[in-house]
Amino acid sequence: MKPAAFEYFRASNAVQAVGLLQQYREAKILAGGQSLVPLMNFRLSRPSALVDISGITELARIVPTAHGLRLGALVRHQDLVDNPMVRETIPVLAEAAAHIGHWAVRNRGTVGGSLAHADPAAELPAVMVALGADIVVMDAEGERKIPARAFFVGFYTTTLGSDALIVAIEMPRPREPVGFYEVVRRHGDFALAGALVEAGESTGAVTWFGVTPAPVRMAWTALAEDEGLRRQQWERLTRDLDFAGDEAFRRPLAVTVAERAYQRARGGH
């Protein structure tokens, strides 16, 4: 199908984009378009106006910070895969980004877009929750930071206001090894289940995606040496997950992805 008609505006800076969002209450931000445009093509989304931010070059930069990296909202997924600074500073971010869609989609899709869209099976929201990133948003009041752990509410729902724009993501360098694993039917599909595991010596955390309405992070302590016992420990953690139906299918997958992500964090494959 074809999208419904809309007014098109090209913003030349973030302040102007926020001003347009104020002025046109039904407007949506257009960045890479890889989530929004399919919805529009099927008329599941019919914004009256689009504010195109893809020409704002200062939002497309990756900058090192004292604690890690600052990613502009317009950084493309393929940039995360290819960028040497990302691979060096936050390798799990490059690894997770390689699992997003297919090459042609990664060439267009943006970090900010993926976070604002908040698909429960998407990789980047989970990475941000796992690593404790801050999402820098701008609205009429100015810039503020929302911790990723307070950003994702549920299916396609965030605490970002409809008049606010994501301008950047501030990511700390992980202190501990982080493993990533997801189960997909075909490479490039949305994950049926996925997990990131931070693995310290005796403590750590697991962040699940694809199994609950939004990414969920839980701490763990004293994991067993034996894989069978560890699986029981993961299983106990999954009892606090809201599987939103389909529990019999999702719980064993959640255990498996957590275990495999843990093994990867520990350097196995």
Place this chain on the structure above:
Amino acid sequence: MVETTRIELLVNGERLTADVEPRWSLADVLRHQLGLLGTHVGCEQGVCGACTVLLNGEPARSCLIFAVAVADGVAITTIEGMNRAEGMTPLQTALREHHGLQCGFCTPGMVLTAHALLTREPEADEGRIREALSGNLCRCTGYQFIVDAVAAARPAYRKEEP
């Protein structure tokens, strides 16, 4: 009557103008305004890859891009831009020799994606070829012959672009 905007697109090295509604996809503008029918429109949701074009040499879904939003100076390559005066390119010849197409619906997207890959990575192994082509669906061939053809075209990319 919805207002149209005049845009200029750099397609296959030529500057072309079109009057477009903002809601028109690049795929539809290429086909219906510019008459470049080699860009095929399958799913219109970014899944099938039939509408793949190259933007500055990188594959992109033209069904998920509004023509009005294509930045000035971005070089668009469609399958028509792969034509050579001397005939088919080595990649296209390899597809024919390896029976890498039947109905041909997916072929323009396959050729452009494979061309972009081999231009970047002339030594791409079979795993890389499969990964790069995984975003292009083919309902005829079962993929093996396409992968064989792309692998066979690698030598042509080692020296210079065909």
